[in-house]
Amino acid sequence: xxxxxxxxxxxxxxxxxxxxxxxxxxxxxxxxxxxxxxxxxxxxxxxxxxxxxxxxxxxxxxxxxxxxxxxxxxxxxxxxxxxxxxxxxxxxxxxxxxxxxxxxxxxxxxxxxxxxxxxxxxxxxxxxxxxxxxxxxxxxxxxxxxxxxxxxxxxxxxxxxxxxxxxxxxxxxxxxxxxxxxxxxxxxxxxxxxxxxxxxxxxxxxxxxxxxxxxxxxxxxxxxxxxxxxxxxxxxxxxxxxxxxxxxxxxxxxxxxxxxxxxxxxxxxxxxxxxxxxxxxxxxxxxxxxxxxxxx
Numbered sequence: 140x141x142x143x144x145x146x147x148x149x150x151x152x153x154x155x156x157x158x159x160x161x162x163x164x165x166x167x168x169x170x171x172x173x174x175x176x177x178x179x180x181x182x183x184x185x186x187x188x189x190x191x192x193x194x195x196x197x198x199x200x201x202x203x204x205x206x207x208x209x210x211x212x213x214x215x216x217x218x219x220x221x222x223x224x225x226x227x228x229x230x231x232x233x234x235x236x237x238x239x240x241x242x243x244x245x246x247x248x249x250x251x252x253x254x255x256x257x258x259x260x261x262x263x264x265x266x267x268x269x270x271x272x273x274x275x276x277x278x279x280x281x282x283x284x285x286x287x288x289x290x291x292x293x294x295x296x297x298x299x300x301x302x303x304x305x306x307x308x309x310x311x312x313x314x315x316x317x318x319x320x321x322x323x324x325x326x327x328x329x330x331x332x333x334x335x336x337x338x339x340x341x342x343x344x345x346x347x348x349x350x351x352x353x354x355x356x357x358x359x360x361x362x363x364x365x366x367x368x369x370x371x372x373x374x375x376x377x378x379x380x381x382x383x384x385x386x387x388x389x390x391x392x393x394x395x396x397x398x399x400x401x402x403x404x405x406x407x408x409x410x411x412x413x414x415x416x417x418x419x420x421x422x423x424x425x426x427x428x429x430x431x432x433x434x435x
Contacts, residue, residue, distance in 0.1 A: 140209050143277060144191035146284040147171065147234040162287055164297045166239040169284070173232045176224040180383055180418060183220040185240040187308065188212040189272060189280050193233030194226035199267055200371030206269045211276075213313045215240075216266035216331055217338065218369050219379035236280050240317070241301060248305045249318065256314030266368050270313055279304045329354040330368050333361075337373065341380040342404035347373060381405065382418050389427050396423045 151160060151171040158176075160169040166186075172193070183197065194207040198221045206212050207226070214220075227233035249255055283300050286293055308317060333354045337345075350373060351361035365373050381403040388394035388402065400411035400423075415423045 140191055140272065140277060143189070143236070143281045143284065144208070144234050146281060147191055147236060148232070150284060150287055151234075163290055163293050164283060164287065166241065166301065167283055167287075167297075168237040168239075170235040170237065171232050172224045172227045173229045175227050177420075178221050178223045180219065180221045180379070180386075182217060182380075182383060183214045183222075183267075184217050185215050186213075186237050187240070187276075187280075187304075188214070188235055188237045189277070191234045191236065192231060193224065193235075195222060195224045195233065195235070197222040197267070199265070200366070200369060200375060202265060202267075202370035204267055204269050209272050211270055211272055212267060213270055213308075213317070214267045215313075215317055216334065216368060218266055219371075219376060219383060236284060238280065238283070238301075238304060241305070244298075244302055244305050245309065245317065248302060248309060252306075252309065256309060256318055265370055267370075268313060268316070270311070273307075273311070275307045276304065276311070279307060329356060330361075330364050333365070334369070334376075337377060338380065341377050341384075342402070344404075345374060345377050378414065379418070382415055385411070385415065385423070386419060386426065389423055390429070393427075396427055399423070 147169050148171070150162075151169060154160060158170060158172050160171075162169060170188075183199070188197075188206075189211040190206050190208050192208050194205065196203055196205040197212055198204075199218050204212055224233045279300060283297070283304075286296055286300065289296075308314065333350050336353065337350065347358050347362060351358045354361050356364065362372065365376075369376055371379070385399040385403045385405075388399045389396065394402070396412070397408045400408045403411075405411040412423055419426070
């Protein structure tokens with residue numbers, strides 16, 4: 140893990156910029172923070188987040204996952220989240236590598252496994268978990284970061300490394316959940332497809348009965364399974380999507396507060412302001428006065 144920390148530190152020091160680096164390898168992001176950070180709400184996409192140094196927690200609804208150096212957060216479904224780096228300093232910065240999942244590669248590797256992992260579709264298993272990093276995964280991520288220093292080799296070698304990483308993840312402890320959720324199988328597929336539709340229509344009024352019907356479930360069963368996967372209710376999921384999009388519009392596009400409220404489905408600007416302040420710890424007008432920024 141020290142080698143991975145050194146590689147991330149060297150790259151981020153050679154390319155000064157924001158706390159996150161989108162790299163020349165598609166789907167690979169590097170994170171660095173020299174100080175502890177306040178909670179930051181974002182949309183977490185299916186990915187592996189490997190901590191090489193420091194520590195962080197990420198919350199999905201009422202479920203919090205804490206992970207330190209040598210551990211990784213595996214997210215298998217797109218969900219609103221709140222994350223905070225709580226172990227970082229100038230002498231020992233927080234360092235992490237994020238590798239987003241490629242469903243196409245995962246499916247192809249899955250087809251070639253002699254003993255594919257059994258699909259996990261139990262409703263009590265959520266869409267995120269912390270795992271201990273084992274040597275094959277650590278080495279694979281390290282070689283991906285080191286490859287950034289050889290840009291001419293990235294088109295040839297990066298796809299092979301993504302494929303290798305997919306293999307180690309599928310045969311590891313989270314393999315069944317990745318198959319059952321990220322790739323869509325059995326009863327998880329009913330929920331994940333509905334979540335995708337909710338993501339596309341989050342500005343519209345939410346009717347649980349309609350979403351349950353699309354999933355082929357009763358309203359009570361749908362509500363129960365949705366929360367099991369995302370650790371939040373459908374209404375909470377929609378509300379966080381709305382507020383995250385409104386914040387993006389206010390901070391990056393300088394959209395007026397009332398316009399952002401109406402654009403994201405709110406009928407009452409005052410209700411929007413209350414819920415915004417409750418989620419982000421400051422009013423939308425305060426954020427509007429900070430000027431345009433780049434969100435991490």
